[in-house]
Amino acid sequence: MSDKERQYRKGGPTQMKEYVAKYEDLYKIVKEMFIGIGYSDKQATAVTNSLVEADARHIHSHGTVMLPTYLGYIETTGCLKLDAPDPTVVHETPVSFVMDGHSGVGYVIAETAVKKCIKKAKESGICVAAVRYANHYGYAGHWSEMMADEGLIGITSTNTIRAVCPTRSAERFLGTNPIAVAIPTVGDEPRFLLDMATCVMAYGKICRSKVFAESGVLPDDIVVRPDGTTVTDFPEAIEVVAHGDTPDKIPVEPTGGIAPLGGTTELRSGYKGYGLAMLVELLTGGFSGGIPSKFIPYAGEGVCFFFMAIAPTVFGDPKAVLEHLKYIIEEYRKAQPISEDMPVLMPGDKERHYREEALKNGIVLSDDIVGKLRAVAQRVGKETEFEKVFTVKE
Numbered sequence: 001m002s003d004k005e006r007q008y009r010k011g012g013p014t015q016m017k018e019y020v021a022k023y024e025d026l027y028k029i030v031k032e033m034f035i036g037i038g039y040s041d042k043q044a045t046a047v048t049n050s051l052v053e054a055d056a057r058h059i060h061s062h063g064t065v066m067l068p069t070y071l072g073y074i075e076t077t078g079c080l081k082l083d084a085p086d087p088t089v090v091h092e093t094p095v096s097f098v099m100d101g102h103s104g105v106g107y108v109i110a111e112t113a114v115k116k117c118i119k120k121a122k123e124s125g126i127c128v129a130a131v132r133y134a135n136h137y138g139y140a141g142h143w144s145e146m147m148a149d150e151g152l153i154g155i156t157s158t159n160t161i162r163a164v165c166p167t168r169s170a171e172r173f174l175g176t177n178p179i180a181v182a183i184p185t186v187g188d189e190p191r192f193l194l195d196m197a198t199c200v201m202a203y204g205k206i207c208r209s210k211v212f213a214e215s216g217v218l219p220d221d222i223v224v225r226p227d228g229t230t231v232t233d234f235p236e237a238i239e240v241v242a243h244g245d246t247p248d249k250i251p252v253e254p255t256g257g258i259a260p261l262g263g264t265t266e267l268r269s270g271y272k273g274y275g276l277a278m279l280v281e282l283l284t285g286g287f288s289g290g291i292p293s294k295f296i297p298y299a300g301e302g303v304c305f306f307f308m309a310i311a312p313t314v315f316g317d318p319k320a321v322l323e324h325l326k327y328i329i330e331e332y333r334k335a336q337p338i339s340e341d342m343p344v345l346m347p348g349d350k351e352r353h354y355r356e357e358a359l360k361n362g363i364v365l366s367d368d369i370v371g372k373l374r375a376v377a378q379r380v381g382k383e384t385e386f387e388k389v390f391t392v393k394e
Helices: 003-009 023-036 041-056 066-077 106-124 141-148 203-207 210-215 234-242 270-288 318-333 349-361 367-379 383-389
Strands: 018-021 088-093 096-100 126-134 153-158 179-183 192-196 303-310 363-366
Touching (some): 023 367, 041 066, 041 106, 041 349, 096 106, 106 303, 210 234
Antiparallel strands (some): 126 303, 153 303
16 A cells, blocks of 8 residues: 555545646637647647536536546547548438547547538438547537537437446447436527536546545445445545556456446435436447447547437427426426425536636646646646646645
8 A cells, every 4th residue: 555545545645735826828828738638729729618617517527637647548549639630521421420530539420420410400400429549529419509509409428448337247349328308498498408428436536536535435335346336535546447448458358347327326316316217328339330348448449429419499489398398397497495504406507506606716727737737738848838727725
């Protein structure tokens, strides 16, 4: 056991240093750093749009901390190809298409597919798309909201690197396989935005949790060992979820991994999370003719996407449809909270609040995230500009 692990078990540090950056300043330096590691302006714009938005919403597992990870994908594994051909459509109908991403930048591939989905849905009322041979596309809600911004119901999912164990198994076969749905409304009622992993906790949130790192303890029933027992020791959990997955070892057994949504047992309905994860596997890798999560270890080459855009007009007069959606949401907001200082929220409310605060007071990043970004800034000759972006949070 390392000294750091012993410190964590004793309770760890009481508080990590945090930094604050203005949204536009963080955006500018991060985009410049992506260009510095070889991204084109188009590629850097697409990825920075999503990463900075994620940080503004406190979805730090899918925020700017991913920059050094993508650098590793480019240099170490070669699975992320900056010179890949543009995404190509391999099958198409008036209301659907299948796209091949050629292992390029996942954000560019997703943006291309979503824009095509939006165009088709506005013409035909609906569009369904499946994408194969892509890469990580960040937090799923970014893409469903892009469709909602155009007045459409937006639905997306993606398979991922293998991380999750099916019910009754301790083999890591499934991805975290998120599902995101954005539904526009009218008036002062914010859009409905559901963005959820189909496992108990997303891979990135486990690995980058400040709370778990400081305490050294992981809640029960999140990570399982190869023998099926659950892990509560945080350093051990990190070892389990990362065990054996390198590009030249596909797959390595035994693995262990993350439990599906609901937990490891059928008593807690873990089979429901498993079922949702399998649904995503079929929507993404299945309909695209692509690769299932079982064969996507370590880095994200081969990841597959699913998108659906639906115009409210397919359900009737669009204004009347959206007004009715608003009415339903408002009725559920009337639920009496158990505690008066914790009102009942709609999916997306928390992230919307965090974003409003970030735009007003700046984006807050941990010392760990800033340190990782600083290393890249030094490498690309942007250290001076980088340091001007951040101030220590008081």
